[in-house]
Each structure stands twice: as structure tokens, then as C-alpha cells.
Amino acid sequence: MKNENIVELKGISVAFGGEKVLDDFNLEIKDKEFVTLLGPSGCGKTTTLRLIAGFLEPDGGDVIFEGRRINDLPGYKRHVNTIFQRYALFPHLNVYENVAFGLRIKKLPEKEIKAKVTEMLALVNLSGLEKRNIDTLSGGQQQRVAIARAIANHPRVLLLDEPLAALDLKLRKDMQKELKKMQEQLGITFIFVTHDQEEALTMSDRVVVMNNGKIQQVGTPQDIYNEPLNAFVADFIGESNIVDGKMLRDFYVEFSGQRFDCLDKGFEPDEPVDVVVRPEDVDIVAPDKGMLTGVVTSVAFLGVHYEIIVDIGGFKWMIQTTDEHFEGDRVGLYIEPDAIHIMKKSEYSGLYGDYSSYSEEIDHLSDADYGEEDGGE
Numbered sequence: 001m002k003n004e005n006i007v008e009l010k011g012i013s014v015a016f017g018g019e020k021v022l023d024d025f026n027l028e029i030k031d032k033e034f035v036t037l038l039g040p041s042g043c044g045k046t047t048t049l050r051l052i053a054g055f056l057e058p059d060g061g062d063v064i065f066e067g068r069r070i071n072d073l074p075g076y077k078r079h080v081n082t083i084f085q086r087y088a089l090f091p092h093l094n095v096y097e098n099v100a101f102g103l104r105i106k107k108l109p110e111k112e113i114k115a116k117v118t119e120m121l122a123l124v125n126l127s128g129l130e131k132r133n134i135d136t137l138s139g140g141q142q143q144r145v146a147i148a149r150a151i152a153n154h155p156r157v158l159l160l161d162e163p164l165a166a167l168d169l170k171l172r173k174d175m176q177k178e179l180k181k182m183q184e185q186l187g188i189t190f191i192f193v194t195h196d197q198e199e200a201l202t203m204s205d206r207v208v209v210m211n212n213g214k215i216q217q218v219g220t221p222q223d224i225y226n227e228p229l230n231a232f233v234a235d236f237i238g239e240s241n242i243v244d245g246k247m248l249r250d251f252y253v254e255f256s257g258q259r260f261d262c263l264d265k266g267f268e269p270d271e272p273v274d275v276v277v278r279p280e281d282v283d284i285v286a287p288d289k290g291m292l293t294g295v296v297t298s299v300a301f302l303g304v305h306y307e308i309i310v311d312i313g314g315f316k317w318m319i320q321t322t323d324e325h326f327e328g329d330r331v332g333l334y335i336e337p338d339a340i341h342i343m344k345k346s347e348y349s350g351l352y353g354d355y356s357s358y359s360e361e362i363d364h365l366s367d368a369d370y371g372e373e374d375g376g377e
């Protein structure tokens with residue numbers, strides 16, 4: 001059972017007003033899997049959920065549910081429920097009636113509804129709040145009502161569109177753990193949307209990284225982090241130093257004017273490549289012991305570690321270390337072969353990786369966060 005695809009998207013294209021929003025989109029999701037769509041605002045995450053939920057028909061390609069094409073099957077006939085970013089609870093109904101809503105439509109006997117609602121409220125830790133009005137609940141409690149309502153009639157697939165975005169960090173972390181536990185307990189396939197890479201990495205069996213309506217990479221959190229396929233993925237997931245390089249031969253690469261052993265192979269001799277080195281994988285050593293040398297241009301203390309920018313021949317590297325260094329220090333960098341990841345050149349080459357505009361990048365990211373409010377509905 002575990003290996004069967006429950007949802008498949010095959011060659012999907014969607015355009016709005018001539019603008020392509022999803023382009024040759026192919027994705028297979030296994031039964032009981034926790035899959036996360038991750039990508040920047042506007043990349044097509046909500047659109048993908050709407051296709052699966054049946055709120056939108058693709059212009060081309062097929063939506064498959066358990067091997068059956070369902071392009072024109074109306075949403076209410078699909079075994080799929082959605083939790084929207086704004087929970088869309090019924091404000092005039094109390095907690096009990098919100099959760100009972102879908103069961104009433106199904107015309108279940110009152111006794112069965114009561115048992116089901118009680119079970120669901122216990123599952124989301126809201127027992128005792130049955131009679132409360134929705135507008136007297138905290139954001140976190142409303143979130144739980146939305147979850148209870150969405151799983152009450154046991155959908156096969158639950159679509160969650162940035163369900164935790166409105167919660168503060170602490171509550172968000174708690175809910176991440178609870179949702180994950182619930183998914184395992186209930187045995188429901190979760191298709192989760194977020195633009196928060198840490199959330200995607202901690203919760204998912206597999207992550208789908210998207211940009212501009214196209215899948216950039218699909219893989220386990222470890223795959224995506226350790227073996228990014230292109231500069232977009234490397235930059236979007238975690239912090240990365242991405243430099244131009246040349247693959248001299250198998251297991252041997254040149255960048256920043258030096259030659260390094262690495263673990264990658266299968267490139268043409270002298271093929272131009274993008275080289276990724278994660279900030280936590282670089283050791284700072286004495287200048288005469290370094291494979292590269294440079295000058296520290298900035299130091300920030302972040303609690304567990306320091307984030308240090310080192311200028312190597314005009315390219316700014318970011319390094320994370322628990323050792324203290326000071327602006328103006330001349331240092332050496334030591335990079336082990338397994339810290340070096342080689343990627344094919346792509347349309348994203350040269351766009352990321354230099355931290356000279358580091359603070360601007362941070363500003364830009366936090367701006368983007370505020371622009372996120374509209375879940376695309």
C-alpha cells in the first residue's frame with residue numbers, strides 16, 4: 001500500500017490571461033506520504049492544490065487519483081479536503097457545529113456525529129470548548145478547529161495551504177509536531193504548502209521545490225539540502241556559498257583560483273559548473289594552513305554560532321563557526337572534499353551566492369514575508 005501513488009499530476013499546464021502559471025508539471029504522491037510544496041510567493045503552490053482539490057481544471061495534462069483521471073470530477077466528489085491559510089471557519093457557528101458541518105451534509109445520524117466530533121476535538125486538544133464561539137478563540141485554537149473540521153470525515157488526502165503562517169513562532173513549532181503526529185496516526189496523505197524552508201525540512205517525507213511554475217527538485221529533506229540540483233535550490237534551502245567552477249576531471253574541481261578534491265563525477269572534462277559549499281562546512285584555520293585565504297569583513301553573533309563574512313579575492317563567503325574571529329583578521333579556509341557539491345550550470349547560475357549584498361538580501365526576504373498574506377485564493 002505504502003508504495004502506491006494516490007495522486008499524480010501528469011504534464012499539467014495552467015495559464016491565466018495568457019500567463020503560464022504551471023508549465024509541464026509532473027508529480028507523483030504516494031499514499032500516506034507527507035509531501036510539501038515549497039517555493040517563493042507566486043510560484044504556483046496554491047494553484048497546484050486547487051487542481052488536486054477540484055477548484056480548477058488544468059488547460060493541459062491530467063490529474064489522477066488512485067489511477068483514475070479526475071480532471072472534471074467536481075471537488076465535492078473527491079476524497080480530498082483543504083485547510084486554507086485563513087481557516088474559513090463559520091463565525092456564526094460554535095466549535096462543535098463547525099466540526100460537525102461536513103458530517104451534517106453527509107446526513108449522518110446525530111449519535112454518530114456526536115461521537116465523531118468528540119473524537120476529533122480530543123485529537124486536536126480542544127475537548128471542553130464545544131460551545132465556545134469561534135471569535136472567542138485564539139489563533140492557535142481556531143487553527144485546531146479548522147484541522148478537526150477538515151479531518152472529521154476522514155479524507156484520503158488533506159491539502160494544507162500555509163496553515164501555520166498566522167501563528168507565532170513558538171506555537172508554530174508546537175503545531176508542526178502535532179500535525180506530523182496526527183498525520184501518522186490517521187494515515188492520511190498530507191500535501192502541505194509553505195514558503196518556510198525550515199518547516200518543509202522538518203515535517204516532510206519529500207519536498208517539492210518550485211519556482212516560476214516549474215519543479216526545480218523533488219527529494220527527501222536530506223537530498224534537497226545535501227545535493228541541491230541547481231543554484232536556485234541551493235540558495236532557497238539554507239545558506240550557500242555558490243561559486244563558479246570548472247570540473248577538471250572526475251573528483252577534481254577548480255574554483256576561486258585553487259584546485260580541490262571532491263566526490264562528484266560524470267561531467268565533461270573542463271565543464272563549467274556551479275560549486276556549492278554550505279557555511280557550516282567550512283573550517284577557519286591559520287592563513288598558512290588554508291586552501292583559500294581572505295579577510296574577515298563582518299562578524300555577527302547569533303547565539304549558538306557566529307556568522308562570518310570572509311572576502312576571498314572579491315567574492316564574499318559566509319561561514320558559520322562557534323569560534324570567535326574579528327573584522328580585519330586574515331584567515332585561511334579549509335574545505336573537505338565532502339563539503340563540496342557540484343551542480344550543472346542552469347538559468348540560475350551567477351544569480352546567488354555572494355554575500356556582499358548580504359544585508360540587502362535579508363531585508364528583501366523579510367519584505368517578501370509581509371507580502372505573503374493573501375493565500376492566493
Ligand SMILES: Nc1ncnc2c1ncn2[C@@H]1O[C@H](COP(=O)(O)OP(=O)(O)OP(=O)(O)O)[C@@H](O)[C@H]1O
Binds near residue numbers: 039040041047376377
Ligand atoms: N484566478 C487567477 N487569475 C489570474 N491569475 C492567477 C489566478 N490564480 C493565481 N494567479 C496567478 O498565478 C500565479 C501563481 O499563484 P499561486 O496562488 O499559485 O502562487 P503561490 O505559490 O500560492 O504564492 P503565495 O506563496 O503568495 O501564496 C501568481 O502569479 C498569481 O497571481
Ligand SMILES: [Mg+2]
Binds near residue numbers: 047161374
Ligand atoms: Mg498560495
